Each structure stands twice: as C-alpha cells, then as structure tokens.
Amino acid sequence: MSAEQTEWPLWEVFVRSKAGLDHKHCGSLHAADAKMAIQMSRDVYTRRQEGVSVWVVRSDQIVASDPADKAAYFDPAEDKVYRHPTFYELPKSLDHM
C-alpha cells in the first residue's frame, strides 16, 4: 500500500462563533473519520472559545466553481445595478423606503 493511501483523509472545518451567526470556514485537518474530525476541530480551532458549534465535511466531497470560469460566472452581475435599492431615486421624504 502506498503512503498516500494510508494518509488520513482531509476535512474542511466550519465554526459557528456564537449562536445566531453562520458557520464559517476556518481551516482543515486530517482525521480518520467524522467523529475524530469533530474532536480534533474542537482541539485545534476552538481553544480560545472561538466557537459554539463545528461542522466538518470531507474535502473531496466539496464541489466548487472553477476559477477559470470566474469572469463568465460572476461578471454578468456587474452591470445590473437595478438589482440594488440605491439604484432608485425617491423623494427625500420617502428615502428610507
């Protein structure tokens, strides 16, 4: 068996810093299984009360957009200013609308 096959799989770690906030990606680590990944996330990423909840997900299970497609994917939103509330000029008396 090669060295690569015995290496523990990689997991991405997401931490909710406090109740009411989103989980946010904060790093990754190697672990044999999900239970160990959760345990090690606690030890590595929340030693100073950085979180109240952690999610882990196998890195090879994440599907991401291709950086080469960045322009084609995201630039079309650039000229659609009418999607923002500030595009619309209203009388001053109603401007908080």
Next chain:
Amino acid sequence: MYTQAMDTMGKDEARKPAVRSADELQLEQRFDERIDAGEFIEAKDWMPEHYRKTLVRQISQHAHSEIVGMLPEGNWISRAPTLKRKAILLAKVQDEGGHGLYLYAAAETLGTSRDQMFDALHSGRAKYSSIFNYPTLSWADMGTIGWLVDGAAIMNQVPICRCSYAPYARAMIRICREESFHQRQGFEALLTMMTKGTPAQKAMVQDAVNRWWWPSIMMFGPPDDQSPNSAQSMRWGIKKFSNDELRQKFVDAAVEQAKVLGVTLPDPDLKWNEARQSNDFGAIDWAEFWAVIGGDGPCNKERLAARVKAWDDGAWVRDAAMAHARKHAMKEAA
C-alpha cells in the same frame, strides 16, 4: 511560532529560466498584474511553477519549525516550577502543534501531501528554523524563548499576514493572533524572576539571555547580500521586508525591553547610533548559522530523531484508526 527567512535554496538550487510557451507567458503576465494590483492568489488560481515551489518550500519549512519547536519546550513541561507555569507552557506547546497544522494545511493546498512533507523532514531533506537546534538548559530558557525567539518570530510573521498567497496569509493571521500570548508570558516569567527572584535566579535569567541572544538574531536569516531569492519573493509579495530590516527592528525593540527587564545583551558592540536612530550591533557568526542549518548544531540529531521516533511509534495508531473507520463505513454501507 517560528518562521525563518532561511532562503537556503539559493545554495543548492540554481534557478534556470524555463522555456515558456506564448500561452504561459500570457498567464504569467496576468499573474504579475494581479500581484501588482495587490490581489490575493487562491489555491486553484494559475500560478508560475516557481511561485508554487517557493511557497511549498517556505510554508513547509515554517510548519516543520513549529512542530520541531515543540521539543525544546516540551522538555520543561514536567519540570515547570508551579502549576500555573505548567498550564501556560502546556497551552503554548499545544498552540505550536496547532500552528504546524495550519501551515501544513496551507502547503497542502499547493498540491503536496502531508506525508510527502513529513518524509522530507524525516529524511533530512527539508530544513527548519536553526533556533531549535540549541538546548534548553534551565527554566529561564522557557521565558527567554518566549521573549526573544517568539519575539523574533512575530517580527518575521506579521508581514506574512499580507502575503500574496491567501491560504498562507490566512494561516498567519490565525497564528499571529495566538502568538502574542507566547511572547508576553515569556517576558512576564523573566520579569518575575528579575524582580522577585533570588540572586541565583537572576543569574540564571542573564545566562539564558546570553545563550539565546545571538541564535535569536540569526533567526532573520542570512544578510541581504547573501539572500539570492529575496528579490523574487519580494516581487511576488511573499516577503515584505528584507532580513536585515527585520533584524534591525528586532534589535531596537529588544534593547528597550532588556532595560525594563534589567538584563544586559551579550554584545560589546551594541550601541545607539544617533545618526541612524537605531542600534549598531556586532558581527554575527554566520559560520555557526550555516553549520546549524546544515545539520551540525548542538541538537540537530536529537531533534530529528525525536520527530522520526514519534512518527514511527505512532504508525500503528494511524493505521488502526483508518482500519476502524473503514470497517464502520462498510457496516453503514451494508
């Protein structure tokens, strides 16, 4: 804890201009423009091969330094003078394990595996910071490492928080946030001994400072005129200040801190230069630096042997955990 501007590849890896295709030249030009615009580079973005190699080398050296750096301090956990100091030292050494992990993870995003990096360390191909090849002889060494060694590391590392390679920059932000505790606890431990200690304890602090001062200022790496890769690293936004600039900044800060502590620094040539508004200091023994980097420091063999033993002794645990995970995955699938 500790990066070192080692830049040692200049000695053994001559850079030869590769033959590039027109496509590649265009990609490289776009890459340079992104760097010039102060943009961050992410893991899946196109990058020149040499940029990738430079980063893998620097980040993995940095990661190795963190975990080898656990050894000189781990030596004192069971001998800390009070429960409070023991808890502090344990927390610091645990942080260093974490810092190693953040950095290995950052290097892995560049396409090198954790096992490959460990193999490079264990076989002696990879370098780590020269400072960890010095022995920790007394309790005062723990405080001195915090003050001087972590202090030098912070000076080196803060600029890397703005490094062009985003996964490295993010790891460094996390590390720097935790690092300040390391320096402060060290200084406070020394200050306690210097203000409340016996004459023997004060002498122990001075002795530790005498031994760690020169190795600490060597941590900034070779002088600028002997750092052949620095210019390229600066061009790429991996390095923000030169080795000598950072070293000077560190010396100037340490001189003031030594006064507060009530210790002297072991350099007869150290004196304030009014014209430069900086401290002049004596010549560094670069022959010692290269010897320690090259494997001939006081503890190189011991440190590497400890890492290899930990890895080898842990093999059955890693294998058992994988076997357990596989068995349970199969049961769930059935």
